[in-house]
Amino acid sequence: MWTTKTFLTKTKRGNVLKIVREHYLRDDLLCGSAACNVCPHKDDELVLDANPESICGLFDYNHYLVLDTNVVLHQIDVLEEDALKNVIILQTVLEEVKHQNTAIFQRLLEIIGNKKRNFYSFVNEHHKDTYVERKPGEKQNDRNDRAIRKAASWYASHLSIKNMAERFPQIVLLSDDENNRKLAQEEGIVACSVKDYIENVNGYAGLTDKLSKNVIPESCSKDALYPAHLTPTQIHAGIRNGKLHQGTFHASRDNFLEGNVTVTGYEKSILLQGHIGINRAIDGDIVAIEIFPQEEWRQPSDIVLEDKAEDPGDFLEEESQLLNTKKTVANDDICPTGKVVGIIRRKWRQYCGILMPSKFPGATRHLFTPAEKRIPRVRIETRQSDILASQRILVALDSWPRNSRYPLGHFVRSLGPIGDKNAENEVILLEHDVPHARFSEAVLACLPPDDWTIPEEEIKKRVDLRSICVCSVDPPGCTDIDDALHARRVGDRYEVGVHIADVTHFVRPHSALDREAAARATTVYLVDKRIDMVPDLLSSNLCSLRGGEERLAFSCVWEMDENANVLSTKFHKSVIKSRAAMTYEEAQIAIDTTSRNDEVATSLRTLNALAKKLKQRRLDNGALLLASPEIRFQVDSETHEPLEVQAKRILDTNSMVEEFMLLANVSVAERVAADYPQSALLRRHPAPPPANFHTFLKAARRQGFELDVSTNKSFSKSLNEAVIPERPFFNTLLRIMATRCMQQAVYFSSGSKTQEEYYHYGLACPIYTHFTSPIRRYADVVVHRLLAGALGADATHAALLDARAAQALCDNLNYRHRQAQLAGRASVALNTHILFKNREEIESAVVLAVKRNALQVLIPKYGLEGPLYLPSDKFLYNEEENIQICNDIILKTFDELTVRLTLDSTNLQHRKLVFQLVTPFIPGVSYEKEKADDDKMDVEIVEPKTNVKKRKEVSEPKKKKKSKK
Amino acid sequence: MPGPDLLSSQGLRLDGRRPNELRRIRCKLGVFTQPDGSAYLEQGNTKVLAAVYGPHQASKSKSSVEGVVVNCQYSMATFSTGERKNRPRGDRKSQEMSLHLRQALTAAIKTELYPRSQIDIYIEVLQADGGAYCASVNAATLALVDAGVPLRAYACACSASMAWRGAEPAPLLDVGHVEEAAGGVVLTVASLPSTGNIALLELSHRLHSDYFEIVLSRAMQGCRDIEIILDRAVREHLAEGWTKQDIVTI
Numbered sequence A: 001m002w003t004t005k006t007f008l009t010k011t012k013r014g015n016v017l018k019i020v021r022e023h024y025l026r027d028d029l030l031c032g033s034a035a036c037n038v039c040p041h042k043d044d045e046l047v048l049d050a051n052p053e054s055i056c057g058l059f060d061y062n063h064y065l066v067l068d069t070n071v072v073l074h075q076i077d078v079l080e081e082d083a084l085k086n087v088i089i090l091q092t093v094l095e096e097v098k099h100q101n102t103a104i105f106q107r108l109l110e111i112i113g114n115k116k117r118n119f120y121s122f123v124n125e126h127h128k129d130t131y132v133e134r135k136p137g138e139k140q141n142d143r144n145d146r147a148i149r150k151a152a153s154w155y156a157s158h159l160s161i162k163n164m165a166e167r168f169p170q171i172v173l174l175s176d177d178e179n180n181r182k183l184a185q186e187e188g189i190v191a192c193s194v195k196d197y198i199e200n201v202n203g204y205a206g207l208t209d210k211l212s213k214n215v216i217p218e219s220c221s222k223d224a225l226y227p228a229h230l231t232p233t234q235i236h237a238g239i240r241n242g243k244l245h246q247g248t249f250h251a252s253r254d255n256f257l258e259g260n261v262t263v264t265g266y267e268k269s270i271l272l273q274g275h276i277g278i279n280r281a282i283d284g285d286i287v288a289i290e291i292f293p294q295e296e297w298r299q300p301s302d303i304v305l306e307d308k309a310e311d312p313g314d315f316l317e318e319e320s321q322l323l324n325t326k327k328t329v330a331n332d333d334i335c336p337t338g339k340v341v342g343i344i345r346r347k348w349r350q351y352c353g354i355l356m357p358s359k360f361p362g363a364t365r366h367l368f369t370p371a372e373k374r375i376p377r378v379r380i381e382t383r384q385s386d387i388l389a390s391q392r393i394l395v396a397l398d399s400w401p402r403n404s405r406y407p408l409g410h411f412v413r414s415l416g417p418i419g420d421k422n423a424e425n426e427v428i429l430l431e432h433d434v435p436h437a438r439f440s441e442a443v444l445a446c447l448p449p450d451d452w453t454i455p456e457e458e459i460k461k462r463v464d465l466r467s468i469c470v471c472s473v474d475p476p477g478c479t480d481i482d483d484a485l486h487a488r489r490v491g492d493r494y495e496v497g498v499h500i501a502d503v504t505h506f507v508r509p510h511s512a513l514d515r516e517a518a519a520r521a522t523t524v525y526l527v528d529k530r531i532d533m534v535p536d537l538l539s540s541n542l543c544s545l546r547g548g549e550e551r552l553a554f555s556c557v558w559e560m561d562e563n564a565n566v567l568s569t570k571f572h573k574s575v576i577k578s579r580a581a582m583t584y585e586e587a588q589i590a591i592d593t594t595s596r597n598d599e600v601a602t603s604l605r606t607l608n609a610l611a612k613k614l615k616q617r618r619l620d621n622g623a624l625l626l627a628s629p630e631i632r633f634q635v636d637s638e639t640h641e642p643l644e645v646q647a648k649r650i651l652d653t654n655s656m657v658e659e660f661m662l663l664a665n666v667s668v669a670e671r672v673a674a675d676y677p678q679s680a681l682l683r684r685h686p687a688p689p690p691a692n693f694h695t696f697l698k699a700a701r702r703q704g705f706e707l708d709v710s711t712n713k714s715f716s717k718s719l720n721e722a723v724i725p726e727r728p729f730f731n732t733l734l735r736i737m738a739t740r741c742m743q744q745a746v747y748f749s750s751g752s753k754t755q756e757e758y759y760h761y762g763l764a765c766p767i768y769t770h771f772t773s774p775i776r777r778y779a780d781v782v783v784h785r786l787l788a789g790a791l792g793a794d795a796t797h798a799a800l801l802d803a804r805a806a807q808a809l810c811d812n813l814n815y816r817h818r819q820a821q822l823a824g825r826a827s828v829a830l831n832t833h834i835l836f837k838n839r840e841e842i843e844s845a846v847v848l849a850v851k852r853n854a855l856q857v858l859i860p861k862y863g864l865e866g867p868l869y870l871p872s873d874k875f876l877y878n879e880e881e882n883i884q885i886c887n888d889i890i891l892k893t894f895d896e897l898t899v900r901l902t903l904d905s906t907n908l909q910h911r912k913l914v915f916q917l918v919t920p921f922i923p924g925v926s927y928e929k930e931k932a933d934d935d936k937m938d939v940e941i942v943e944p945k946t947n948v949k950k951r952k953e954v955s956e957p958k959k960k961k962k963s964k965k
Numbered sequence B: 001m002p003g004p005d006l007l008s009s010q011g012l013r014l015d016g017r018r019p020n021e022l023r024r025i026r027c028k029l030g031v032f033t034q035p036d037g038s039a040y041l042e043q044g045n046t047k048v049l050a051a052v053y054g055p056h057q058a059s060k061s062k063s064s065v066e067g068v069v070v071n072c073q074y075s076m077a078t079f080s081t082g083e084r085k086n087r088p089r090g091d092r093k094s095q096e097m098s099l100h101l102r103q104a105l106t107a108a109i110k111t112e113l114y115p116r117s118q119i120d121i122y123i124e125v126l127q128a129d130g131g132a133y134c135a136s137v138n139a140a141t142l143a144l145v146d147a148g149v150p151l152r153a154y155a156c157a158c159s160a161s162m163a164w165r166g167a168e169p170a171p172l173l174d175v176g177h178v179e180e181a182a183g184g185v186v187l188t189v190a191s192l193p194s195t196g197n198i199a200l201l202e203l204s205h206r207l208h209s210d211y212f213e214i215v216l217s218r219a220m221q222g223c224r225d226i227e228i229i230l231d232r233a234v235r236e237h238l239a240e241g242w243t244k245q246d247i248v249t250i
Ligand SMILES: [Zn+2]
Pocket: A030, A031, A032, A033, A036, A037, A038, A039, A158
């Protein structure tokens, strides 16, 4: 059955530790080729075609391709195209790729999994005829190359067995390593470089565009523009003896010739300036830097500098403008400076942006401008520049040789026409790293059939609640209903139940579906689009607790007295049949219509009454009622264009549902934390550090309110008392600003924090988790499993008890949630821009914050906010008082203004809303209505005029502080 | 997820075995002349020596009229693991191992035949690469056979753990050190395969009862496979012994 030769693989780790591992070689591994007459294949094991037709002009015979590791690492974009088929991926390659780049490894697995592509992964490392042992003194890389060649020649001879001459597929080895190709040819293997192969492929236009321009960056010393980077060993030695420092490079948003690196041991981050100082580092890279002596430390420049519109070719321009910044300023602003001397690790991803076609007709080299301002432009080669010029495109970086002003990259794919809604959404998703590809076959295979109904035996295992009057209340248009409620009187008490969709019944641990959901972590909501965490069949159908349909649920049932004190809590899996899926508004009407006395209405009234008591108790405990301006778009159902914006309305029923969800979450949190002291997934909200409140308190004091922020309870109380009767919006505004002072709530595993740290500041409860939205949050899925395990209602699995895995999971959840939030905001901004494309509005606004060169203003009607820039020649900024002064006009936080809203589209990738002051009137600053009203003709002229003004604003001193958004 | 990569997409384990395959087992009986019985056994890179003295008259304190007293002493060589570590004899772990060994071996020996007697079994792990307990039981069984101690059946021990191939559970047989370190649950069984009796069962972590059955049956299958290997070794040794070894020793 199997050969039992033992080979010992020796590896050294750390100091001198010899690890000896067994390595079994087998004779039962298949070659996967339909042309093979030897291996005992079953039909589904034949991956490679018997007659793989050649698509490459260089080879006029049938062949399979064998790739070396670097081809996969560098040319994954080419491989993802459908062009190449019948490719053998050796285990040697697979393992090296996995080791070097997990993202590419995943993409490779995806290709191998796609049956149409005929990619076969051959286990050459365990095949008795293809295993090669490392020779003494041989480098690992050389051994692996040898293993690849060995497997290639084995395939060639294996396929020739019992096959007629010239009728069986040959093997072509693709490698960009010249030496490897030479050795292959000596061993009688046909080898070819990727570039030669791809350029001779017929019938796949645009394939060459995807070729990675992978040059070894340090080798191009001729005409070098940049100093060479140090080698890894030099960097290592430098860091060890303290001459060099390691840190992550952050490019400046406003000035493409500036960036900084945070280094341990320095309070301020290290400033890097100029092409040479940055020396080809790209935002996010981990770099090694050298810090200059203190005499050379300087202040960050105050100017906005964009890379010039035209391609200057391969030379670096004068940087005098940047470097002549005065060094005389106060010591506070002086930063340590330094320069990049080497790259420790590139953190490149794919970037969205637009192509700027070369001025020369017929040129193939073009510049690409990324949407992210921190990323430099990229030079790419394409023959389709005419088509691509009007599109949003995705580009991957390949290398940045010393003699190239720009990094080199290649075109990956087009996202659609600029301005097109789908293309713009795609940009938002890609830039925020939101996984949004269609669900793979493997994931879809985990789903139950479309017509799935609850089997009888499943019902028998559960508590049958189908006879109970359960209903759900959600926002209008909600199709992923994950919670439903019920309440009824039992004797002199109430029984209240929260029923949550039983997602874990379908999403089983270890399945492809589970892994996909864990990676996505959350459903992402854009204004006109939803990117589901689990496939539609589950999210909108089988898990969604729709009205009138039997559904599986995980229930939390309390017994309460009339003061909403919880007397007992039960958890169990159940079957429910929701009587009605209502909107907040419908539920509100049902409660308010006193003539309605049906079961649903009574149940809702009971819930509402209890919820009010729960809420009061929560507020008494010190929970904060915070506010954030939330915008709701009315979206055209067909074109998905936004029609109108308005601030969200809050009804009684909103808080009714929220109250019970909070209670369920708290109840579940207590239970899982007790049962899993090390690995329960919880959510905490740390108290904000006092410094966060500094400016906020000052602004409130100016309005005559002394807020006490020492505890959440006192804070909540003083917020409640801070009311100005004639300004009803003032209190909400305070709360909006209070929200900005808060920390982010985060997931964590119970073992990683002390009990005191579990505290949720905003909700004022000692322990909290997420249980109520498993359709759209993976955290809830995990909590469901934990609770089911604790109750014995479902299988536990080892990962539930693994504290380390739990923390790693939390890190991913926190990251994804943050990205989802940012993506949601970007989507709101996009839709706002579309809405304001051809209109201007004059609205009342309030000042949220005063910045060095701008006011942060909010328009309550829309919930929109943005900066209102103030020219520094007219305004004086008083940092101490946090006010802006212009003659006798003082602008401060909480002031009410009138502003004019327009859209600035001068930069296609960075459109923004422009806020202009209307009142108070300041000559030369405020927008003058009369001018526009003068004549209809003038309207046409006003537009360009404002544009000129805006451009001026762009070159104004940049903001000192980043606005906290 | 525990050990998501313990099985490759082709269904092979890290060292190239399939889930139901044992490591290579090599063994030899009668490696020493001094003890009454001895054996050397390799299970992959785990290498164990076992020596048996007795049955001989028991010391007063231990003596029992019920049957023979089995005395086990387990120890690990200083050089048995990657990091050299001085292991005092009789540390807590060794004591526990000794007890477990005794339990499995007592079940195999026909103890009632030798009242007031004692059998001493010494086990030294020369190299540990996962599954030291299993290899010790298997080696001790061979040494007992070599010593001519009457047995009810071969005592064989084998481990198994959980892994998934996609969503399908695929229990792994005969867990090596690398797989052990990956953190999955390891079930160790010592049994008398020909009678179907289980002498000892140990779980390293909690394992859900849904999976217990399949992991246990995999481990039992391993015990049966090992019994065949041990039995073959005994027969070869006997055949060889009559022709060669005895002539040399005489
Ligand atoms: Zn074959």
